[in-house]
Amino acid sequence: MSHDTLPRPARTSRPPAQSPAGRRRRHWSRRPNPLAGLGSVIWLVIVIVPIYAMISASLTHQDQALGNNALKPPARPTLDNYNTVLHNGFGHFLANTAIVAAAVVVIVLVLCVPLAHVAVRTRSRWSTAAFRLFLLGVAIPAQAVVVPLYLMIAKLDLYDSLLAIILPTAAFAMPVSVLILTGTLRDISEELYEAMALDGASATRMLFQLVIPLAKGGIGTVVIYSALQAWNGFLFPLIFTQSDGPRVLTLGLFTYVSQFGVNIPALLASVVLSGMPIFAVYLVARRALVGGLMGVGGK
Amino acid sequence: MSPSAAGGGPPTGAGRPHTSWALPGVLFFAFFAVAPMVLALCLSFTEWNGLGDPEPVGLANWRRLLGDDRLTQSLTVTVLLTVVSWVFQTVISLLLGVWAAGRGRNRAILSAVFFVPFLLSSTAISLLFYALLDPNFGIVHRDTLGSTSGAFLAIVFVGGWQFIPFHTLIYQGGARQIPEVLYQAAAIDGAGRYRQFFSITLPQLRNTATTSGVLMVVGSLTYFETVLILTQGGPGTDTAILPYLMYQAGFKSYDFGYASAIATFLVVAATALSLLLVRLSGFGAMRSTREGM
Numbered sequence: 331m332s333h334d335t336l337p338r339p340a341r342t343s344r345p346p347a348q349s350p351a352g353r354r355r356r357h358w359s360r361r362p363n364p365l366a367g368l369g370s371v372i373w374l375v376i377v378i379v380p381i382y383a384m385i386s387a388s389l390t391h392q393d394q395a396l397g398n399n400a401l402k403p404p405a406r407p408t409l410d411n412y413n414t415v416l417h418n419g420f421g422h423f424l425a426n427t428a429i430v431a432a433a434v435v436v437i438v439l440v441l442c443v444p445l446a447h448v449a450v451r452t453r454s455r456w457s458t459a460a461f462r463l464f465l466l467g468v469a470i471p472a473q474a475v476v477v478p479l480y481l482m483i484a485k486l487d488l489y490d491s492l493l494a495i496i497l498p499t500a501a502f503a504m505p506v507s508v509l510i511l512t513g514t515l516r517d518i519s520e521e522l523y524e525a526m527a528l529d530g531a532s533a534t535r536m537l538f539q540l541v542i543p544l545a546k547g548g549i550g551t552v553v554i555y556s557a558l559q560a561w562n563g564f565l566f567p568l569i570f571t572q573s574d575g576p577r578v579l580t581l582g583l584f585t586y587v588s589q590f591g592v593n594i595p596a597l598l599a600s601v602v603l604s605g606m607p608i609f610a611v612y613l614v615a616r617r618a619l620v621g622g623l624m625g626v627g628g629k
Numbered sequence: 630m631s632p633s634a635a636g637g638g639p640p641t642g643a644g645r646p647h648t649s650w651a652l653p654g655v656l657f658f659a660f661f662a663v664a665p666m667v668l669a670l671c672l673s674f675t676e677w678n679g680l681g682d683p684e685p686v687g688l689a690n691w692r693r694l695l696g697d698d699r700l701t702q703s704l705t706v707t708v709l710l711t712v713v714s715w716v717f718q719t720v721i722s723l724l725l726g727v728w729a730a731g732r733g734r735n736r737a738i739l740s741a742v743f744f745v746p747f748l749l750s751s752t753a754i755s756l757l758f759y760a761l762l763d764p765n766f767g768i769v770h771r772d773t774l775g776s777t778s779g780a781f782l783a784i785v786f787v788g789g790w791q792f793i794p795f796h797t798l799i800y801q802g803g804a805r806q807i808p809e810v811l812y813q814a815a816a817i818d819g820a821g822r823y824r825q826f827f828s829i830t831l832p833q834l835r836n837t838a839t840t841s842g843v844l845m846v847v848g849s850l851t852y853f854e855t856v857l858i859l860t861q862g863g864p865g866t867d868t869a870i871l872p873y874l875m876y877q878a879g880f881k882s883y884d885f886g887y888a889s890a891i892a893t894f895l896v897v898a899a900t901a902l903s904l905l906l907v908r909l910s911g912f913g914a915m916r917s918t919r920e921g922m
Contacts (some may be wrong), residue, residue, distance in 0.1 A: 469899050477672060498662075501662045544870060594766050603751050
């Protein structure tokens with residue numbers, strides 16, 4: 331990105347001592363900024379109102395929900411809707427999603443860490459070509475390949491199984507994962523490799539004792555990214571599964587639309603429940619989650 | 630990067646991984662992502678209803694596709710949706726991100742709240758707005774999804790509601806990396822807050838805007854479930870974006886040959902677009918992220 335740094339010499343030639351920690355960012359808080367404050371309050375309303383309406387409606391009796399103002403809190407709150415959802419396979423769908431997410435993360439890590447290691451540490455034509463392949467792979471939309479994948483999955487006798495979701499989901503999480511990992515692995519200094527080579531370390535030992543421990547940040551980002559891909563995936567489950575057995579959470583929510591019909595409070599209760607696990611992770615490990623996601627957008 | 634082997638140290642080949650380590654990953658990706666693309670191209674020259682074997686029909690699907698009014702309409706909607714979403718999300722994420730990069734307890738708490746929509750899956754979010762926009766139930770007591778512009782704007786809004794938290798995060802990270810000295814110098818020169826924003830913050834966030842923009846444009850194709858749940862391409866076919874058109878042709882009309890032609894068209898369009906963006910953004914120069922640091 332050398333050409334990008336040209337018009338902004340201040341950034342590259344910045345002596346680190348010039349901004350003492352105590353004086354950083356004083357310009358932000360010097361005086362209040364009413365316009366920005368107003369804007370952030372407006373956005374807060376836009377974020378909060380749908381969430382509030384969802385939770386409020388999910389606690390309303392079905393017969394009181396229709397024609398009612400969704401912004402009014404329920405007169406007699408009830409957990410019936412949650413009961414309905416939990417008795418309609420929610421736990422089963424959740425377990426399936428957890429299995430898919432775990433399997434996708436494992437496959438992506440096992441395949442991508444050695445791949446990124448090769449892309450960074452060797453300069454052969456083949457490793458460059460492999461890196462290019464994944465760079466272009468970022469652009470392949472999953473939608474574009476579902477028809478032939480459907481044919482392949484059927485021929486492999488995987489249709490309507492969890493593997494039919496896991497394998498393609500893992501493949502489509504790979505390009506971004508490889509990019510994140512090569513970005514991280516490149517920052518490991520050459521001297522460390524040389525020091526280990528001096529000790530006679532094999533490539534395998536370097537991978538486990540040097541590369542993986544030093545790439546924890548990037549690996550964490552890949553874990554979050556690929557787990558979220560699996561967690562949010564909708565298209566592959568929609569096309570490659572059919573029965574209740576391998577149904578994952580996203581598809582389960584979708585089937586609730588026809589199952590619950592006009593019972594919108596139950597539908598919204600299922601949406602609330604589906605958000606709970608990630609919300610719990612967010613409460614416990616907000617910094618790790620947010621930091622990891624920042625890594626997806628580049629360091 | 631590569632140390633000289635003549636330096637008296639150990640041979641540099643020692644400890645370097647063999648290229649074959651990359652093979653499992655490459656093969657896996659080739660099998661589940663690259664091979665299907667080739668297969669889609671092959672299937673686009675056949676007629677196949679999902680059962681039995683595909684029958685070769687030459688260029689029939691392609692002739693039909695290029696003469697199909699729905700393709701023109703779908704392409705227009707897809708491009709329009711991508712551009713409008715990009716503008717909507719960029720403006721709000723940029724402002725919120727720069728604001729959130731500042732210090733203060735309020736900003737930290739609000740930022741934490743702003744992130745919450747991103748914790749829901751796009752299926753869940755689409756269902757949430759499907760319920761809230763229901764004229765008999767929701768907060769909007771009119772048939773928003775029944776009109777073309779209403780349905781279109783609803784998709785833009787729902788997409789933004791979900792992804793603005795993520796892009797705000799990217800802009801927040803970018804804004805925090807702007808060197809403080811620039812603002813100090815501007816303040817000495819008497820530049821006010823808005824002058825500083827337009828003369829320092831915006832130009833300095835150029836790279837961030839490109840990264841975020843690439844992700845937005847490539848990601849706008851994943852609005853599939855939003856369209857499927859919220860509008861089902863309607864009213865009529867007014868919001869049938871390309872992936873939805875493909876889904877309908879394949880898995881609703883069981884016309885897999887035609888669906889494959891649309892899918893191939895989608896791959897070509899997406900690849901051309903991303904090559905263009907890669908060229909414009911210098912994304913391909915990722916090999917040197919550490920340069921000049």
